[in-house]
Amino acid sequence: SKEDKVGTYGNTLVRDSFDEPDYALIDTLFSLAEAYLFAQLVDFKDCNPGKIREGVDYARMYKxxxxxxxxxxxxGTxxxxxxKDPGRYINEDTMIVPMLEMLRESGRATFLVTNRYVVLRWNHIVPHT
Incomplete structure (x- = not known):
């Protein structure tokens, strides 16, 4: 019932923006690796009390x-x-070239945005082009 909900949760609507500094955005593949590293450190801290310096909280670890x-x-590290070893970090994707060819053949306008780091990745992801 409505009364039960209000009794349990209150009647104040909180509209949180889910923005920094209270939240971290995990919206890229790069940020996924960062989140995974942080999760490992949280697990390490939780499982090994005393091995992390006194006074270092989760917020400090994240920063x-x-x-x-x-x-x-x-x-550049x-x-x-x-x-040095792209195969260790980058998965080859045999479907990229056929997908791009399909887009071209369909007559669709395609705009591919990359950065200067793309040559290393492209040569590994699509080695047979």
Whole structure:
């Protein structure tokens, strides 16, 4: 009943924006890896009390992960590691070329946006072009 719901949850509507700093957006493949690293650290902290420095809370751990990931990306460390062994980090996708060919043959206008990092990835993902 409505009374039960109000009794349990109250009658105040909270419209949370789910934005930073209270929430982190996980909306790219890059941010998925960052979230996974943070989840592993949370698990480590929970399972190993005392192994993380006193006073380091989850918010501090997240900020440290963000800073470390940004640094690796900015200073080129991440790209260098992937370039050394792309097969370890990038999955070949045999369906990309047929998909792009299908789009071209259908007459659809296609706009492919990439960044300067694409050559390393493209040569590994589609090695037979």
């Amino acid at each position: 440290d992960v963000r800073a470390a990931v940004d640094l690796c990306h900015r200073d 991440l790209k260098q590691m992937v370039a």
